[in-house]
Amino acid sequence: MKLSVDKRILYFKVPGEQCTQETFQRAKERAEELGIKDLVVASTTGETGIKACEYFRGYNLTVVSHYTGFKEPGVQQMSLENREKIRKLGGRLLTCTHAFQGVERGIREKFATAYPVEIMAQTLRLFGEGVKVAVEISLMAADAGLIPHDREIIAIAGTNRGADTALVLQPANTTRVFSLKVKEIIAKPRLN
Numbered sequence: 001m002k003l004s005v006d007k008r009i010l011y012f013k014v015p016g017e018q019c020t021q022e023t024f025q026r027a028k029e030r031a032e033e034l035g036i037k038d039l040v041v042a043s044t045t046g047e048t049g050i051k052a053c054e055y056f057r058g059y060n061l062t063v064v065s066h067y068t069g070f071k072e073p074g075v076q077q078m079s080l081e082n083r084e085k086i087r088k089l090g091g092r093l094l095t096c097t098h099a100f101q102g103v104e105r106g107i108r109e110k111f112a113t114a115y116p117v118e119i120m121a122q123t124l125r126l127f128g129e130g131v132k133v134a135v136e137i138s139l140m141a142a143d144a145g146l147i148p149h150d151r152e153i154i155a156i157a158g159t160n161r162g163a164d165t166a167l168v169l170q171p172a173n174t175t176r177v178f179s180l181k182v183k184e185i186i187a188k189p190r191l192n
Helices: 017-034 047-055 080-088 102-111 116-127 129-143 174-179
Strands: 010-012 038-042 060-065 092-095 153-157 165-170 181-189
Touching (some): 010 017, 017 047, 017 153, 017 165, 017 181, 047 060, 047 080, 092 129, 102 116, 116 129, 129 153, 129 165, 129 174, 129 181
Parallel strands (some): 010 181, 038 060, 060 092
Antiparallel strands (some): 153 165, 165 181
8 A cells, every 4th residue: 555645736936817727727637636526716806716617617616705895895896797607607606704704803903903713814824825715715615515524625716816726625614624624735826
């Protein structure tokens, strides 16, 4: 029995949307190798979500957007047009409170202090913004019942715009956050 697996990790010299196509390509290759059919993708405006729906046809793809009010009270950053395109392309759309924000973010802003969830988010950012977001959207999608909790998925996220990070992970619900396991890093920016 072989005790190791030798896989390449794609490290980008710079983060951002110019990495999207290559991130998708590597994620799809790994999904095919592992037989993974469930993916979650972060998308703020819907552009990355639409590209993902086109690229990952035939997969169970969940596109996770910012919650309404993320930047400004009552404002949704993803247009209705892009939301509809994602649905027409077969993607499922999830818009809800971010797993690493919610009430604790409000407490932090009001009292200028940090609580455990914020500390978790900052710790994940040590590996890059995309790693933090990939873990977060996986928790959110599991809570919504849009991905399985009992098999590996691929989570794709990015730094600001586009996709530059892809992980293989075992998802979990937010109440079981420490059951979530990052199994592999497929791609991420080297510089944060």
